[in-house]
Amino acid sequence: MATKLWKYYPKRLVQTSAKKEDVGLLPTVHNFVGGKFVTSNGPIIHTVTNPATGETLQKVPGTTRQEVDQVMQIAQEAFGSWSTTPIGRRLNYIFQLREGIKKRSKDIAQVITRELGKTPADAQGDVARGLEIVEYSCGAAGKLEGMFQKNVATNVDMMQMREPLGVCLGVCPFNFPAMIPLWMLPMSTVVGNTIVLKPSELVPGAVELIAQVVDEAQFPPGVFNVVQGGKETVDCLLEHPGLKAVSFVGSTPVGRHIYRKASERGIRAQCNMGAKNHAVIMPDAAKDTALNALIGAAFGASGQRCMAISVGVFVGEAGNWISELVKRTQSLVLGTAEGSDLGPLVTEKAKQRVEKLIQSAESQGAKIEYRASVPSSKGNWVGPTIISQVKPHMDVYQQEIFGPVLSCIHVETLDDAIQLINNNPYGNGTSIFTQSGVVARMFQSNIQVGQIGINLPIPVPAPPFGFTGSKDSMWGDLPFYGSTGFEFYTRPKTVITRWDEKVQSAIHTSMPLHR
Numbered sequence: 001m002a003t004k005l006w007k008y009y010p011k012r013l014v015q016t017s018a019k020k021e022d023v024g025l026l027p028t029v030h031n032f033v034g035g036k037f038v039t040s041n042g043p044i045i046h047t048v049t050n051p052a053t054g055e056t057l058q059k060v061p062g063t064t065r066q067e068v069d070q071v072m073q074i075a076q077e078a079f080g081s082w083s084t085t086p087i088g089r090r091l092n093y094i095f096q097l098r099e100g101i102k103k104r105s106k107d108i109a110q111v112i113t114r115e116l117g118k119t120p121a122d123a124q125g126d127v128a129r130g131l132e133i134v135e136y137s138c139g140a141a142g143k144l145e146g147m148f149q150k151n152v153a154t155n156v157d158m159m160q161m162r163e164p165l166g167v168c169l170g171v172c173p174f175n176f177p178a179m180i181p182l183w184m185l186p187m188s189t190v191v192g193n194t195i196v197l198k199p200s201e202l203v204p205g206a207v208e209l210i211a212q213v214v215d216e217a218q219f220p221p222g223v224f225n226v227v228q229g230g231k232e233t234v235d236c237l238l239e240h241p242g243l244k245a246v247s248f249v250g251s252t253p254v255g256r257h258i259y260r261k262a263s264e265r266g267i268r269a270q271c272n273m274g275a276k277n278h279a280v281i282m283p284d285a286a287k288d289t290a291l292n293a294l295i296g297a298a299f300g301a302s303g304q305r306c307m308a309i310s311v312g313v314f315v316g317e318a319g320n321w322i323s324e325l326v327k328r329t330q331s332l333v334l335g336t337a338e339g340s341d342l343g344p345l346v347t348e349k350a351k352q353r354v355e356k357l358i359q360s361a362e363s364q365g366a367k368i369e370y371r372a373s374v375p376s377s378k379g380n381w382v383g384p385t386i387i388s389q390v391k392p393h394m395d396v397y398q399q400e401i402f403g404p405v406l407s408c409i410h411v412e413t414l415d416d417a418i419q420l421i422n423n424n425p426y427g428n429g430t431s432i433f434t435q436s437g438v439v440a441r442m443f444q445s446n447i448q449v450g451q452i453g454i455n456l457p458i459p460v461p462a463p464p465f466g467f468t469g470s471k472d473s474m475w476g477d478l479p480f481y482g483s484t485g486f487e488f489y490t491r492p493k494t495v496i497t498r499w500d501e502k503v504q505s506a507i508h509t510s511m512p513l514h515r
Helices: 006-015 020-025 065-082 087-103 105-116 120-137 179-190 205-216 231-239 252-264 287-303 316-329 348-363 414-423 437-446 482-488 501-509
Strands: 031-033 036-038 044-049 056-061 147-153 156-164 167-171 194-198 224-226 243-249 268-272 277-281 309-315 367-371 385-388 405-411 430-433 452-454 490-498
Touching: 031 065, 031 205, 065 167, 065 194, 065 224, 065 231, 087 105, 087 120, 087 179, 087 205, 105 120, 105 205, 120 179, 167 179, 167 231, 179 194, 179 205, 179 243, 179 482, 194 231, 205 224, 231 243, 231 252, 243 252, 252 268, 277 287, 277 414, 287 309, 287 316, 287 405, 287 430, 309 316, 309 414, 316 367, 316 385, 316 405, 348 367, 348 385, 348 405, 405 414, 414 437, 430 437, 437 452, 482 490
Parallel strands: 167 194, 167 243, 194 224, 243 268, 277 309, 277 430, 309 405, 385 405, 430 452
Antiparallel strands: 031 036, 031 224, 044 056, 147 156, 156 490, 367 385
16 A cells, blocks of 8 residues: 555645745655556656645646556556456445545645635535545446346347446546546446546646545555646557547547547547537526526636536527626625635636637627726736627637636527527537526527526536537547446447257266266
8 A cells, every 4th residue: 555645745735835936846746656656757847836826836747658658557457357356346445435535525625726726615516526426436336237138049148248448548627626537537447447547737636635545445556547747648648559448528629639549549538628608598587596697607616617608698688687797796706715706717828818818809899898806916817707799700709718708699589599509519508597488498409509407507417417518519429427427438248148958968968067
């Protein structure tokens, strides 16, 4: 079992900081390979900073090709025994993982706030949503059933079972440092695979703590592994002949690169990518409910989530509600302390990109209805911003913003709203606010988006249902978690047997089967 590092993790990840000129004094994030915490010999590719203050926290190395080969060999060797471990014993490890995550959820959330800038409530929700998938995975034994049919032909029986793939890869985004790794870890391993996880170099701390929980749960060495790095490390992993599947959540350009690279080699891939989520506000909507939901969905997590509502589509007279929307948005509190509504963006680069999109909207003819002031000149702060008179050709509509910006579009009819959404290349989520069942049914029947909310803004499916984003938001046929999650991490095998009674009788007379 690896050296116990937990006791100093929270202190190092939450309290350590240094001036930019003292980066060399910062600690280095570890890999977790074969049940041991090790430091990569690769070059430093990123310095983690606190986005609220600009303080530097720790260094992230880029795992080398040689080190990738080592971790893949260890994971392949572990697969041999882990895949034949009885399901009941594998489930015991997942139950221990669940208890460990619950016990240390506050510590993990604190690290998320420190590295990503999420509010305490949002960071705790990050861990809680991931824990739901761990708990769902604890019921895997009843979800891995095969099929059997007797006498499909004379003396012929047929059965079909699901078997693990081998070594899987998980490539994680920055915006959910705990939830997304916990989508991948339990579901891949409980069915008998081993996994190598590559967290975002921007926010590696949560996965490092999850690795410690895995270590304390005494998972067999090599079942769960973590490597730090960027594109070069991911490409090395994708090119390794031992890799059997890859799960990815992140930006569209990176997701397409990973999907194409995996597909060229026949590696199974699921890639959740970009989004442009619309909320349709009908004139008959419950005004308070609709506006409050729109504010939370647009500005919660500073807009840094693939299910954020970035476009409000106001139908008919509902277009007159924008002034009320602005008034309510003005009450939001920026910060990372308890009671704050939204924090900073993850990096200075992200801040500059969002500010550029806001400026482009104004220069292209849209109207800035509201832009909140920020609490500090330090850090990557962008205040909640509402833009009206947005047109589909504008950059602020064409691009995924990933910031606290809501674009408002006015249309005359529900048909216009549906056409606008269906013409968008993304299909992650959408919602409609109305008190008419007929309108709601028309919307859900005609909209070409994978996840639809009726009078709720962010329709993320519960664990048994799977995450069903579509179009350019999801490449791959099998969505994350739910029953399709187990299907993704396994392959079917069919066995057809024939036992001829006459032949068997002749054989048995010459074989000493009984006393």
